[in-house]
Amino acid sequence: MTVHDFKAKDITGKERELSEFAGKLLLIVNTASACGLTPQYQGLQALQDEFKDDLVVLGFPCNQFGAQEPGSEEEIAAFCDLNFKVGFPLFSKIDVNGENAHPLYKYLTHEVPGVLGTESIKWNFTKFLIGRDGLPITRYAPTTTPESIAPDIRAAAAA
Template sequence: MSEFADIEVRRIDGESRRMGDFAGKALLIVNVASKCGFTPQYAGLEALQQRFAERGFDVLGFPCDQFGHQEPGDEAEIRNFCTLNYGVTFPMFAKIEVNGDNAHPLYRYLKKAAPGLLGTESIKWNFTKFLIGRDGKVVKRYAPNDKPENIAADIDGLL
């Protein structure tokens, strides 16, 4: 099994999963926040989920509070916010750290596989996105200001 497939994650409802549970699917992994200028991207992310889910695609949202304290809530508050305000149906996960000594193993893997500008591995802000192919390999990293609708053609190409 690949390094990616073995990474354990915890869903927002507390259920433990492995990334291998998504084997065979293309994924868009995003560090999200409820009180960020990019928060309206939830609508675009949900639109991608609705458009491509039947073809083997999922958006995976990972709340993070490392940027300007823009995700202060607990998992229940985050889940309610996403459902009530954006109708989010894609899988959401427990709050994690994406940078520093306590960075989640998933984000250590993603940052190493797809560094940002000038080779930097750190995540610069909320709503950084990673497109993962059906084989579990990182295809591309997108900046926070890259709108979900502009990623649709890349997703379509993977499916």
């Protein structure tokens, strides 16, 4: 099983097969619009721009952490466009932890556990770097800046 075996609804409600991103590196991020880490959207967009031939950032809004993503899909999309000119794919709001966690996140957290082997997502802006083959490479903490991930993306793109 790989990330390419999953599907998710995009921010407009359209079902998308993640296999459409086969051959690209992916950076999968659970996002929120009212979080202290929200400015990371700018860094994520910068990564998307810098590595546009090799990488696609996928944003998954989530309201499970401090209710920091309370808006509708339309409000989230407008906020991301207005404030950060986000051009990478955004998906419909999902849960990343618990019984109702999206199957993609159940897979990611199992395949690439966090500190001390924990499978749960600790906060907004946890990031997963996925290889061109759809297999997870590594997981980054919410406080890991997008800019600091660039060398890993460069290395994975060259591999």
